[in-house]
Amino acid sequence: MASLLGVTAIHHAPNLDMYRRMGTTATASPAPSLSFADKSHLIALKAQACFSGTNRRNLSGFSSSAIATPNSILSEEAFSSLDGFSKDSLDDNFIDSEPDSSLAFSAADDDELAISKLHLPQRLTDALQKRGITHLFPIQRAVLVPALEGRDLIARAKTGTGKTLAFGIPILKKLTEDDELRSSRRRSRLPRVLVLTPTRELAKQVEKEIKESAPYLNTVCVYGGVSYVTQQNALSRGVDVVVGTPGRIIDLINGNSLNLGEVEYLVLDEADQMLAVGFEEDVEVILEKLPSQRQNMLFSATMPTWVKKLARKYLENPLTIDLVGDQDEKLAEGIKLHAILTTATSKQTILRDLVTVYAKGGKTIVFTQTKRDADEVSLALANSITSEALHGDISQHQRERTLNGFRQGKFTVLVATDVASRGLDIPNVDLVIHYELPNDPETFVHRSGRTGRAGKEGTAILMFTNSQRRTVRSLERDVGCKFEFANPPAIEEVLESSAEQVVVTLRGVHPESIEFFTPTAQKLIDEQGPGALAAALAQLSGFSHPPSSRSLINHEQGWVTLQLTRDPSYSRGFLSARSVTGFLSDIYSPAADEVGKIHLIADERINGAVFDLPEEIAKELLNKELPEGNTILKVTKLPPLQDDGPPSDNYGRFSGRERNSRNSSRDRRGYRTSRGWGSSRDSDDDGDLFGRNRSFRTNSSRGRNFKSSGDDWLIGGRRSSRSSSVDRFGGSCFNCGRMGHRASECPDK
């Protein structure tokens, strides 16, 4: 690298001075266009840059031992110091010193970060501007100077913040300048840049970004799953940049189609993910084949041991640029986070509603844990929403078609396994849904980062079950984020959003088609009034039949939630789940047999409970005459419930999560230590059936998942009127609250 540095210095010395000056003011205050790097954020970054040995160790995944030398600094520190420091000042003794707190943050000049002011080769500037890239993003600004100085780098920045061009711009600058000096472009020239990525999709995306930014250079993408011939031919025509996955690169080297003997720049993108997908050996084989004189840039979200080892072995005196740090929220600023409580049985229905209400017709990516789930969920959605699955079992060709179709808006929901979570840059994804909890916080960050990219806004929704509450809290702590806990959308919201979306769709109908249908529309309106248009809207929204009712408790279709309220002056006993069942059995015994979960109302002034019943049974029950002082109503909104509060210390003691943990070890924060705490095989929400006494569920026809052992589920003391039933009443009386008799037999009646 030393010689390369020498060359760089000769070629670029004047420019570097300019960049250093720019860097100082740029750091001092961000350009207004960089909305997600506001002043306070930068001040925070600067605080992080207090790079004493101690706090450096605190940087998660970026401990001092992670890096080969103590020569690691945070980019903002590097940047803010560039004015007064030469390249040499980026060396050892600078690093461990505290930053100069007096360093003033002066007003920024937007122009100083403008691509047009960077003195890049005109061709490069033009191509970038044509793509709408007019100003540097923070990670690009942070990487630019040290990269141009030829330094080895280890870098980390939030998702969607422009890491590709962070290494792309300095490398392309050098390549373009050299290209201009060259009189003729040699055919069969060997690649000068190698970018290694862990997935094929990411490789293609990086290639695209580079190609579009420097179309005059030859960039070739190589990855498995497709024919060798096209890739071999492209390589043989002469190439400047090779982007690819390790396996195919090794194959091409072994087949003498790829010679890496002239590589000057190596970029390892998503280095930690290389490990996750088992490429570590291949990466090392490739690195051994590269010339030792080269510049290395390693991008990694975390620093597992292997990545540290790699950095120590192959990087020279690397500079660490960390725009995430330990304290910061690791997600890009524009991402709103929601957590929605679901149940295993109602998940698919809720998912559809979430897509309708939150994406409003925009692009959504749904993440599942397993390939099978991705297929199933995509298929289930496809009834009403255009959707495709993406996972490793799908052929490469089809994967590309699917991704292109999604990019072009041919369908709106992509259901993917984590193969798509890393690095994929699909513009304008409005919504990310974690259908299953991710395996670890990093996966959560990467999945969520598919939205809110390049400074845009987006929403990420985590679907979780009752038994996963604690893990959700751990996730908040680990990621440094806060979820807004919300209920699944009510059917009214779903209908409203559907109608809004249909109206938007109607705007896209071609005027000529409208003309063709106008006479019929006029006739319909004359005959039926606005009802005709309403019918058309209902049909287009997929609601040609009235929406089936939904439980407000667990959102299952075909169920309704009723509220029983009892005037305290008519009874001495408090309402309990058992007494509710007893009462139902007196009024209409099928209701007692079929009742779902019963929750007591939290408001102490109301002696009441809510419970679920199948629609038909609820209808019958609502027609029955009730004893004085009692009311039963269908509710459209749940009142606060007694077991809504935070989990007690006993939470999860008998939950599905704990039961699962016999098979999978977890660390103390609830993550599975092997893959998959959020596995699709996670339990239903029946965890609290066994550990809590305020929420009950009968053995109704839908109670498929609960244990048949133990008595907790024996609401009202009987399994059903079809079993031992009526002879001995084990529940408590709705009238007096005492055990052993029904309200109808109550001595106090």
Ligand SMILES: Nc1ncnc2c1ncn2[C@@H]1O[C@H](COP(=O)(O)OP(=O)(O)OP(=O)(O)O)[C@@H](O)[C@H]1O
């Ligand atoms: N300076 C810029 N101005 C405008 N858009 C930019 C700029 N830099 C990058 N972009 C765009 O931002 C998007 C995200 O960039 P990129 O994919 O490089 O992010 P990333 O940090 O690598 O994300 P991930 O961590 O998810 O892989 C891309 O569409 C890219 O073209």
